[in-house]
Amino acid sequence: MTARLELVPNDRDGELALARRASSGDEAAFEQIYRAHSARVFALCIRMSGSRQRATELTQDVFVHVWERLSSWRGESALASWIYRLTVNLVLSNVRGEQRRQKHEMADDELNDAGQSTHADERLATHGAVRPASIAEGIDLERAIAGLPAGARTVFVLHDIEGYQHNEIAEMTGTAEGTCRAQLHRARKLLIEALDR
């Protein structure tokens, strides 16, 4: 039986040891990594994709990727940062693929309108981890975020919830920094309008 390594913030050596064990096939070590990071990954996937069902699939994909690439993580950044960056890239790639597919099915405006109610209703049924003091506001905001057009939602989640900087988001999304800012302002405007209704 292998010893359990405790993950504590900034314990880079512990993270490296755990990652080495996991990448060499230690299932218990890999499960420990999953338990430590899956909730944050799942939250990110829900908010970026706007769908619990897709978030469930994406979270699976993320951790399969983590397992495949863990040996390439050398500890330059925190394991959490590495995993969340991988999550963002994978979700963005998935969203882009989905958008390409849907472009063949409907116009962009129709896409946004059609996505709002479905995603919002689905999201409303999913959240149980909101702070008690702001359950109503939290759910309303979550539903409104889910109803945003994909580009605006991505930038809002990454900037205003996850705390990424505009230059980082521009790099991740492959767009200009100015475009990111414009998407963020658009998202905030749409959210305020939605919440004021």
Next chain:
Amino acid sequence: MMHLTFEEISELAESGAESRHVQECDACRTSLARVRRLLADAHALPREIAAPPEVWDAVRARVMAEKHVRGATRWWHNGWLASAAAVILVLGTATFMTQLSRGKSSKAKAVMVNPSPILGSPALFAVDKNYVVTIRELRETLETQRPNLAPSTIQTVERSLRVIDDAIAEARAALAADPANQALVDILASHYERQVDLLQRATELSPSL
């Protein structure tokens, strides 16, 4: 009075800065307060949402499947090594069996049970070193006793040796492809142990059997 655009108000909210216009304009001040409230609410959203339990089950299943596929792929890519090891050991075993049946001298057999030099690696060398000499001596002893053993006993011993030789060939090829894999070292050693055990039992058999 000209009002600020939403983009300007949004930038102000993000920077935390104030402006003289906002102090004097109720409409823009209200808009700024709304954006700041939105940002505060966004920051207050939970950063973690527990994934459904079935997600880990699915991840685990996919990782296990990936491992299986990767293992098969590694065998495919190193198929020539596996083939080479199998051919050498099968030839070695076949030659040994032929010589055993013909009752030739034991000198030639030292060559046939030597490990293949093309598969040499430190781990492989270390395991081979522990067993090859012992196995060769046991085979020589067995050959000297062959005339005293019943044909059915010889057949049983030969069949068992072939099975173990195949297992050793597989383990050697896998270890040649993945020399740092301790599990493969253990597997190879266990096959050699089985072979030593079988040969010892065979050499201790009573002639009446």
